[in-house]
Amino acid sequence: MSYKSDLINEGKRIIYENLASNYSIFDNLGKIGVYGDISFRVNSNYILTPSSIKKTKGNQTYKHEGINSPDVTEFKKRNLRTISLPVKLIYDFVDIQTVLKKLERMVENGEIYPLIIGGEPLSENSFLLTSVDEEVTSTDAYGTTIVSSLTLNFEEYIDTVIRGSFISPKFLKQNDTYTSDNKIIREVNKNILKEVNKRLW
Template identity: 30%
Template sequence: MYIGYMGSVVFIVSSRYMLTPANVQQSASGRWQDHEIIYKKPSSEFLGPELQDMSFDIILASQYGINPKTEYEVLRNMCETGAVFPLIIGGRPVSHNYWTLRSVQLGETYYTPTGKLMWAKASVSLKEYDNSNYAEEKSKLNLYGSIANVLTAVF
């Protein structure tokens, strides 16, 4: 049964394969500024919403059809390259914006007698990515993409 996805990581449960988020925690907050006033209480001003945070665990177990080392490498690569991706859980986006993988920690690892990783718990922390400046990013991407295309064509 399809649950959702986080970039290239697909959350699925079946009789032979299981990769799901567990212990999901999500937080949202607002940005506030307190202005000091002489001889009076400070005046609070709401500046807008803060970016949401989310964290959860993913069990990477070979008994569920997962290669723990390969899946951890995918998560680590997403974290270290600054990947921006949609987060879909339950067939619906978690927010209107994309997400970034800020950290991934591998813990509670178990190995086979031959030293192969067979079970691990990956704890991931995500932060919402506001893509409202998409036009600016797209123009920079087109600029750098065009430069790269010219360089590869020349060399």
């Protein structure tokens, strides 16, 4: 093996160890999570991983003004959860263009999937990839992207609501009020979760 190859392999090892040491959610194979056909993982030859995970949960309230008294707060509803994942794509560890094309397809077609990190869904509902921010930080002499920094922004996706409560599939089926689209979405997500369990564990 050449000296140059030794240096490259050593560089890969250092990057892998530095990343892995920052994540307690790795299993012994470096598997992290999945969203649709995007698999987040780290090993000595492949790196596609968020550098951090930002979760936002909140609520909305009503304010009722009182006379000569403080306002009275009334809970209205919870907000949809949002998730942001900063991801760095490095040419030597992942096919950058393949990943970008998958993300482009997902965000522009409005695809929804469970978002699973560390073997656990981040919500009982699926997530919509609302935007992908990309910054190319390094290219070679031919303009090929060597390093690209992404931010993946997700929003919780709830397809059916009635009177402030979520309609369960059982309720919908009994009353025959759901659409064929909702049937398909639920069936697809059920199959995805089965497949995810096979791929992750």
